[in-house]
Amino acid sequence: MSTVLVIDDEKGILQIIYQALTKFGHQVETAADGQEGIRKFDHGSFDIVITDIRMPGIDGNGVVNHIRKSEKQSVPVIAISGTPWQMENNAFDMVLAKPFALNKLVESIGSLVPVPPRAAVGA
Numbered sequence: 001m002s003t004v005l006v007i008d009d010e011k012g013i014l015q016i017i018y019q020a021l022t023k024f025g026h027q028v029e030t031a032a033d034g035q036e037g038i039r040k041f042d043h044g045s046f047d048i049v050i051t052d053i054r055m056p057g058i059d060g061n062g063v064v065n066h067i068r069k070s071e072k073q074s075v076p077v078i079a080i081s082g083t084p085w086q087m088e089n090n091a092f093d094m095v096l097a098k099p100f101a102l103n104k105l106v107e108s109i110g111s112l113v114p115v116p117p118r119a120a121v122g123a
Helices: 011-023 034-043 060-068 102-112
Strands: 003-007 027-031 048-052 077-081 094-097
Touching: 003 011, 003 034, 011 027, 011 102, 027 034, 034 048, 034 060, 048 060, 048 102, 060 077, 077 102, 094 102
Parallel strands: 003 027, 003 048, 048 077, 077 094
Antiparallel strands: none
């Protein structure tokens, strides 16, 4: 499945998303704030990033702006927010309003991350 970076300053949300995504076969790395998330993004290899918008320090807008200016700018980014109507940044590939169903998050990842084709038999 996909390698996912999840960034949120609420420890409980990180744990729930981590457990749900690993249950569905994703490899998940977490970050407790935007600065840690950017550091992990820069030094890692992720298929998709999920970030909260409202965080102290570097918020989700700062995270997506960093990603879009990086060499890995095509990595899809999902924003999760309790106040999606206040968002002004259209650099996100998708926005999920908190609270959201975990199956909606899994479906969103599936729609944004292409599944690699299976190797041909006998190839």
